[in-house]
Amino acid sequence: xxxxxxxxxxxxxxxxxxxxxxxxxxxxxxxxxxxxxxxxxxxxxxxxxxxxxxxxxxxxxxxxxxxxxxxxxxxxxxxxxxxxxxxxxxxxxxxxxxxxxxxxxxxxxxxxxxxxxxxxxxxxxxxxxxxxxxxxxxxxxxxxxxxxxxxxxxxxxxxxxxxxxxxxxxxxxxxxxxxxxxxxxxxxxxxxxxxxxxxxxxxxxxxxxxxxxxxxxxxxxxxxxxxxxxxxxxxxxxxxxxxxxxxxxxxxxxxxxxxxxxxxxxxxxxxxxxxxxxxxxxxxxxxxxxxxxxxxxxxxxxxxxxxxxxxxxxxxxxxxxxxxxx
Amino acid sequence: xxxxxxxxxxxxxxxxxxxxxxxxxxxxxxxxxxxxxxxxxxxxxxxxxxxxxxxxxxxxxxxxxxxxxxxxxxxxxxxxxxxxxxxxxxxxxxxxxxxxxxxxxxxxxxxxxxxxxxxxxxxxxxxxxxxxxxxxxxxxxxxxxxxxxxxxxxxxxxxxxxxxxxxxxxxxxxxxxxxxxxxxxxxxxxxxxxxxxxxxxxxxxxxxxxxxxxxxxxxxxxxxxxxxxxxxxxxxxxxxxxxxxxxxxxxxxxxxxxxxxxxxxxxxxxxxxxxxxxxxxxxxxxxxxxxxxxxxxxxxxxxxxxxxxxxxxxxxxxxxxxxxxxxxxxxxxxxxxxxxxxxxxxxxxxxxxxxxxxxxxxxxxxxxxxxxxxxxxxxxxxxxxxxxxxxxxxxxxxxxxxxxxxxxxxxxxxxxxxxxxxxxxxx
Numbered sequence: 001x002x003x004x005x006x007x008x009x010x011x012x013x014x015x016x017x018x019x020x021x022x023x024x025x026x027x028x029x030x031x032x033x034x035x036x037x038x039x040x041x042x043x044x045x046x047x048x049x050x051x052x053x054x055x056x057x058x059x060x061x062x063x064x065x066x067x068x069x070x071x072x073x074x075x076x077x078x079x080x081x082x083x084x085x086x087x088x089x090x091x092x093x094x095x096x097x098x099x100x101x102x103x104x105x106x107x108x109x110x111x112x113x114x115x116x117x118x119x120x121x122x123x124x125x126x127x128x129x130x131x132x133x134x135x136x137x138x139x140x141x142x143x144x145x146x147x148x149x150x151x152x153x154x155x156x157x158x159x160x161x162x163x164x165x166x167x168x169x170x171x172x173x174x175x176x177x178x179x180x181x182x183x184x185x186x187x188x189x190x191x192x193x194x195x196x197x198x199x200x201x202x203x204x205x206x207x208x209x210x211x212x213x214x215x216x217x218x219x220x221x222x223x224x225x226x227x228x229x230x231x232x233x234x235x236x237x238x239x240x241x242x243x244x245x246x247x248x249x250x251x252x253x254x255x256x257x258x259x260x261x262x263x264x265x266x267x268x269x270x271x272x273x274x275x276x277x278x279x280x281x282x283x284x285x286x287x288x289x290x291x292x293x294x295x296x297x298x299x300x301x302x303x304x305x306x307x308x309x310x311x312x313x314x315x316x317x318x319x320x321x322x323x324x325x326x
Numbered sequence: 327x328x329x330x331x332x333x334x335x336x337x338x339x340x341x342x343x344x345x346x347x348x349x350x351x352x353x354x355x356x357x358x359x360x361x362x363x364x365x366x367x368x369x370x371x372x373x374x375x376x377x378x379x380x381x382x383x384x385x386x387x388x389x390x391x392x393x394x395x396x397x398x399x400x401x402x403x404x405x406x407x408x409x410x411x412x413x414x415x416x417x418x419x420x421x422x423x424x425x426x427x428x429x430x431x432x433x434x435x436x437x438x439x440x441x442x443x444x445x446x447x448x449x450x451x452x453x454x455x456x457x458x459x460x461x462x463x464x465x466x467x468x469x470x471x472x473x474x475x476x477x478x479x480x481x482x483x484x485x486x487x488x489x490x491x492x493x494x495x496x497x498x499x500x501x502x503x504x505x506x507x508x509x510x511x512x513x514x515x516x517x518x519x520x521x522x523x524x525x526x527x528x529x530x531x532x533x534x535x536x537x538x539x540x541x542x543x544x545x546x547x548x549x550x551x552x553x554x555x556x557x558x559x560x561x562x563x564x565x566x567x568x569x570x571x572x573x574x575x576x577x578x579x580x581x582x583x584x585x586x587x588x589x590x591x592x593x594x595x596x597x598x599x600x601x602x603x604x605x606x607x608x609x610x611x612x613x614x615x616x617x618x619x620x621x622x623x624x625x626x627x628x629x630x631x632x633x634x635x636x637x638x639x640x641x642x643x644x645x646x647x648x649x650x651x652x653x654x655x656x657x658x659x660x661x662x663x664x665x666x667x668x669x670x671x672x673x674x675x676x677x678x679x680x681x682x683x684x685x686x687x688x689x690x691x692x693x694x695x696x697x698x699x700x701x702x703x704x705x706x707x708x709x710x711x712x713x714x715x716x717x718x719x720x721x722x723x724x725x726x727x728x729x730x731x732x733x734x735x736x737x738x739x740x741x742x743x744x745x746x747x748x749x750x751x752x753x
Contacts, residue, residue, distance in 0.1 A: 009526070086639065086642070086643060087643065087644060088642055088643070106644070108644030108645065108646050108647065109527060109528035109529050109598075109645065109646065110527060110528075110529070110597065110598030110644070110645045111644045111645075113597055113598045114598050114643075114644060114645065118642075128528070129528050129529075129646070130528035130529075131527060131528030131529075132528070163525075166528060169526075169528060192520075192525050192531075194520075194521055194522045194524075194525040194526075195525060197522045197525075198522070198525065198526055
């Protein structure tokens, strides 16, 4: 099986660290006048999105283009899946055209893991069902590191629909590996008790006040109504009990940051006052998404063992690699 | 038909409590004698030195897929897999296309099996028409055509009043009601046992209580109606406790477990491998331990495979789109030896009982014994021969087993059905 990126859970701390380092290395590039490198010149990357996505798909596409790769973006509506072809056959067909990586989002948990067993092409998971969204967790970590000196010992509150959140799972795995104190918060039907067994350092609470108290980071999650197959909570009073408002942010540490993977629903899980407050780093997350995805694409596609160095390729125009200690 | 003399084996017949060195003579399709040093000059001699000779195994829960899903299995291929697994009789669930809810379908299965199957095939009729849970099926006519029990298996009757009437009506024909106990509202959309594994994988859970609630209902209905209830593939801790308690209260209940439910827990699932997806799902370690204890304590009456073949393409999909079920006929005995006998949890005689007398009694079949005059069904097996299960060599048409390349110690050697060799191990 070619090495792609399927999830955070199976990565070691060192592997994550090197991706974070590389993501931070690419941060300054995003504000340069000329942003394009030729690291992945001649490589082809297919973005295959079986679920609607704006930021992740565009972020991956920009990241690939800034590395000099050719990209093709496909959304599910335009594929032969609608003609009854199986997912595996569709992917095998794509693989036969020899792309260098497939970036995939799919509504079914484990879809990329299933495909990775059979495909000769590395797969980068851009979100699978309610399982993982590894690049989101990486960009979230890079964003936290923009504001905090390190991850160890931070208190991070994750609030909302944890049960259905792939963002939450990836963040839980990543932050736990770095010694973060995690508080997961939501109404009980969205907060299965088993979550506390997912990784080390997790506590659960159904009180948003308890979750926010003393937090260094507050991560809000979108309520995934499209993944609710039943009535799990009364929608009408969600904001009253689990919407993040300024009164909650005041319970956190004064320098607390508020994050959200987007798209945000103002007035459902977060108030406009918080979303637009100085605590909010939501747009920084989006910005970091490109840098982190460049790091991931580079690692997956430009593996030195597979591709001998090309003349003119590389990142020699950039400053030497930074090292960050967490 | 030439007689068969099985010599020098260790004969285990739970009905008579026999576990001793004996010869077994099978003549004219029936058991003729079980005694030391039988002389039968005309008979074909089978040397069973070092082997166990037992009554023919009965699998009271399998899916043979015919009619309607012959690409996954046929009565012929399923029966061949059964023979290769040491089973001489298989009961097939009614969820075919069309559903076995009428004497016509029952007769088709009986006739097809008579002509093509290596083993005895006993159809189980549906409880309700099309297993839709509303109108009772033609239960009496199916019984006349050869049905040995009634069940809506994978589409269990949710309406308690319908279930009550089915129990009452089935009782008047002496038919056991087999229930796949699952509260479909609680389990809706679930892929795996609800627990850490389902949470970790982001898959929806099927809580243990979705089974337990229906076991409780069925026990109460059995008490009310006096009908014989058989709980299929029991998997959850509280279900077993309730069955044990009900039996003490005199409720006529029996239950079966599958080899996979006593062999695997949810934490052993290979991530997103649909060969670990079945209903009921692989439960927690705590449930597996309860199943093992219930087997040892005699609460469990039968081992049944719930052999559920599915084509490769249907199992090669996104996990949540894959159908439930795994094959099991050829690995059942090996797993029972490995997990129950070699571990010292139960005796060999007890294990044989779970494959023979237990299911026969649950269904009221006059089989599962080596008593003279009984049908000439004999299972000869080894307890120490080492072999590896290769799913690609399976007799089944399907390949959906989590035990591919599993190494077994002990397994089927010779399967005799109606006095004839149906299958013989090549090793």
